[in-house]
Amino acid sequence: MKRLICWIAAVFLLCLGAVSGRAASEVTDFRWVTRNDSAVPFVRMVLDVDRLPAIDAELNRDGTVLSVELKKTEGKQVEGVYALNPDIVSGVRIAQEKRNLVLKIQLPKATVKEDINVFPLKADAAHQKPYRVVIDVYKVVPPPTFKTTAGLQDKVIVIDPGHGGSDTGAISAKNLYEKDVTLPIALYLKPLLEARGAQVILTREDDHDVYGPHADAVSELQARVDIAERAAADVFLSIHIDSFVRPNVGGVTTYYHRKTVFDETLAEALHDHTSQVPGFDDRGTRTANFYLLVNSTMPSALVELGFLSNPKEEAELRKDSVRREFAQQIADGLEAYFNRADRISR
Ligand SMILES: [Zn+2]
Numbered sequence: 445m446k447r448l449i450c451w452i453a454a455v456f457l458l459c460l461g462a463v464s465g466r467a468a469s470e471v472t473d474f475r476w477v478t479r480n481d482s483a484v485p486f487v488r489m490v491l492d493v494d495r496l497p498a499i500d501a502e503l504n505r506d507g508t509v510l511s512v513e514l515k516k517t518e519g520k521q522v523e524g525v526y527a528l529n530p531d532i533v534s535g536v537r538i539a540q541e542k543r544n545l546v547l548k549i550q551l552p553k554a555t556v557k558e559d560i561n562v563f564p565l566k567a568d569a570a571h572q573k574p575y576r577v578v579i580d581v582y583k584v585v586p587p588p589t590f591k592t593t594a595g596l597q598d599k600v601i602v603i604d605p606g607h608g609g610s611d612t613g614a615i616s617a618k619n620l621y622e623k624d625v626t627l628p629i630a631l632y633l634k635p636l637l638e639a640r641g642a643q644v645i646l647t648r649e650d651d652h653d654v655y656g657p658h659a660d661a662v663s664e665l666q667a668r669v670d671i672a673e674r675a676a677a678d679v680f681l682s683i684h685i686d687s688f689v690r691p692n693v694g695g696v697t698t699y700y701h702r703k704t705v706f707d708e709t710l711a712e713a714l715h716d717h718t719s720q721v722p723g724f725d726d727r728g729t730r731t732a733n734f735y736l737l738v739n740s741t742m743p744s745a746l747v748e749l750g751f752l753s754n755p756k757e758e759a760e761l762r763k764d765s766v767r768r769e770f771a772q773q774i775a776d777g778l779e780a781y782f783n784r785a786d787r788i789s790r
Contacts, residue, residue, distance in 0.1 A: 470518050471492065471518070471519035472492045473521070474491050474538060475489075475490050478532065484583055485532065485582070486582040486583060487533045488578065489533070489536065489549075489578070490577070490579075491578075492574045492576055493575045494574065494575065497514045497515050497517045497577075498516070499513065499515070500515065501560070501579075503555070503557055507553075508550065509549065510549040510579075511547070511548055511549070512577075513544050513545070514547075515544050516543050516544065517543075517544060517545040520540075523538050524537075525537050530552060532583045534550045534552045559581065559583075561579075561582075562580075589742075590679070590706075590743060592678075592782070593785075595782055596775075599678045600678050601643070601679050602645045602646075602672040602679070603644060603645070604630075604648075604668045604683065604736065605626040605646065605648055605683055606623065607621075607623035608627065608648045608652055609651060611623065611653060611664065614752045615687075615752070617758075620761065625685050625752075625767065629770050629774075630771075631646075632767060632772075633771040636771055636772060636775040642778075645675050645677070647668045665735040668682070669736060672740050672742065676742075679710060680736070680742055681747070681778070682744070683747055683749065683774075684746060684749070686749075691755060693751060694725045694750060694756065694757045695727035696718050696721070697727040698714050698728075698746070699731070699745065699746040700732070700744070700745050701734065701737035701744075703737070706785050706788065710745050711745045712729055713778070713781035714778065715777070717774065718749060718777060721766065721773055723757065724757055734746055743781075747774070
């Protein structure tokens, strides 16, 4: 995430007009936008100018105020106070200070120079764009707290047995409930991981709702995310069993959401193992905007271990040996993940 630093604290002599005594530059427009199309979101502020002025940029000591001075510049049309994106740039005041136009940019969190980029753009006649001064401020992102070293020793793993209590999850034609399959797999998994040195927390250890009976879906799912966040989990894994209207559809799927550079690796490592359990088709890894995956900050995955709507797979899922086998494969998959993550982080 290292970005090229273009910290302009000097004078631009490139522009032809930058000689002392010339008439002032004039700012004719100020606009801004939040850009979410980069790895880290940023606010881009743009000032249109009739010619490029000298620019001075200075960040105060605690990184909360960025002052950008356009030398010998007037900007009656843009003077004022602007509210921007409260997460990245809380506000900007543009005012004339003697011969210079000064932007006082308020930053909500202590920002470092590497997260700020101030640069001029030449006029672009082909696209009818004037000279511009651009100020980019990147969002302050706290460093990740989850561990990505090899092995399961000392890793904190939160396992979420899907559904529970008032929420049965899927129900098979022969009345097998999803919640009653996800729980035993999680209970078998816990000691396997602990034997390899991990600290394991289950979102539920018996048949109950995590938030409360008959809660709305978001409250129930957020309660599970909260457990993972409070535990500062290194991995958050939710276990589910699929269902579909057509009984011939079956297989194991692993879902992930690409919010860290590790989510895909986690899903692949898990899937390499869970797809080895005999009697189930392999539906591969897939991306999804599932609540648990999007709203947790650590690498997370959601496994769908076969289909309750598929009679063949439903019969397998009733077997204790199959549930133990899934637990074993998940444990191996998690260990494989940490070993891969360790190589990625180097
Ligand atoms: Zn489910």
